[in-house]
Amino acid sequence: MNDRAALSHAFLAKAGWGDADRQFLAGDASDRSYDRLSWGSKTAVLMDAPPGKGDDTATFLAIAQHLSAIGLSGPNCYAQDLENGFLLLEDLGDNIYATLLKSAPTLENSLYTVATQVLAHLQCHPPAANLANLAAQDWAEAACFALDWYRFAITGDRTDPTDFRNALIDAISRHADGPRVMILRDFHAENLLWLPDRPGLARVGLLDFQLAQLGQPGYDLVSLLQDARRDVSRETEAAMIGVFCNLTGTAADSFRPAYATLGAQRALRILGIFARLCLHSDKPNYIPLIPRVWHHLQRNLAEPELSPLARICARLLPEPTPEALARIGAQCGHFR
Incomplete structure (x- = not known):
């Protein structure tokens, strides 16, 4: 022992x-x-x-x-x-959203509606005390993981992150750096449980929230709808953005570039995290998730407001082809 x-x-x-x-x-x-x-x-x-x-x-x-x-x-x-x-x-049971939706995909809209309502409810209350509040520069620095680990794992070289970082700082400052709310950060289907015997919003069990902080209102919604581990239908994504905007009184036109900016930042960071988990922590099981995250990134970068960042990402970040993913996998545990 x-x-x-x-x-x-x-x-x-x-x-x-x-x-x-x-x-x-x-x-x-x-x-x-x-x-x-x-x-x-x-x-x-x-x-x-x-x-x-x-x-x-x-x-x-x-x-x-x-x-x-x-x-x-x-x-x-x-x-x-x-x-x-x-x-x-307390044991909240086994009705994890991701598991339920594998066997009953038609529940996606209803389950995600209640989860989106939980986010709006969380954000309409004062946040917990002593939460970290990161600046746009901090959020951009976190996304540099995409260069430090994902790009490095495929190309084997390092690059100057200045243009990348500055473009992301500019995008966040322009489109997604408004009033802060409490965010849970990993608000997705693997961390949500369905508790049907409880009343109202308490029917959604919450896990993995110890890294909660102050952040932008759309961040947890991106985490929910652009899930690295499962495909959320485009219909559900559009519907939940509408639900969230209605509940929070947010104008859809201004929320669209904010959502895309936060989605791009999150996808970039996750690409780096998944590569690092393989290279540093000897955890190759995250490699198959990378193409989905890459797809989220490309969708977000397609928004016109993010075109400067999109051009830099196209120059610096290689596509996760099967050959590129194999190259990442071949280096598992080599950079402890």
């Missing part, structure tokens, strides 16, 4: 769950992982977030409490060990 396993067993014993059956539930792009615990008729989820790895359990609890206070459904916490990064959480 390694030290981390021993710590988790000690935590569960102290919490009264030491005799529970334990089954791996999920892991993700971070070092965080989840186990489902079963003890008689009761279940719970163990969240294991090693300290110093970017996921703070105290922040997770603070955001969960905020969501609960405004009538939304983050998991309740039964026990905590913040020093060692363990939380014993």
Whole structure:
């Protein structure tokens, strides 16, 4: 038994769950992982977030409490060990949006409508305290991952990011740098659960929100509708943009370039993250998702307001052809 396993067993014993059956539930792009615990008729989820790895359990609890206070459904916490990064959480079940939609794709519009309503509800309330608030330059710098990792993985060379960064700063400043709201950042079908027995907007269970911050109103909507892991129909995307604009009182004409700008920034950053997860973290399973993200990027860059950024991206970023993706995969774990 390694030290981390021993710590988790000690935590569960102290919490009264030491005799529970334990089954791996999920892991993700971070070092965080989840186990489902079963003890008689009761279940719970163990969240294991090693300290110093970017996921703070105290922040997770603070955001969960905020969501609960405004009538939304983050998991309740039964026990905590913040020093060692363990939380014993309410088990919200297995009705993950992505799983439901595989077996019942006709539910997409209805499920996404409630999720979009959740976003509007979240944004009409004051944000949680002490959230980071990034400037346009910070958002642009985060997108430079596309050059640092995605481009590098395919071409093997480095390039001056100045023009790329400045074009994105300009696009964000012009089109998507308005009043800030609370954003959850990873608001997509793998992190949403359907809880039909709960009332109203509490029917949407929320996960993976510990990196919440202040951001632009359209960011989480982009995360939901331009999902790196599943294709959302263009009809649903258009309908949900309409729902969001109606609920938030946003003019559709001004929201269109903001949505595209945020979509481009997010797609660029994800391209870099997925390449880095392969090269640095030896996680090749994100490579097959890259073409979908590239498609999102091209759609966003097609908006007339983003033509300067589109020209720079066309010059600097290679298309993820099968040969390019194979080149990324061949370097898995070589840059730790």
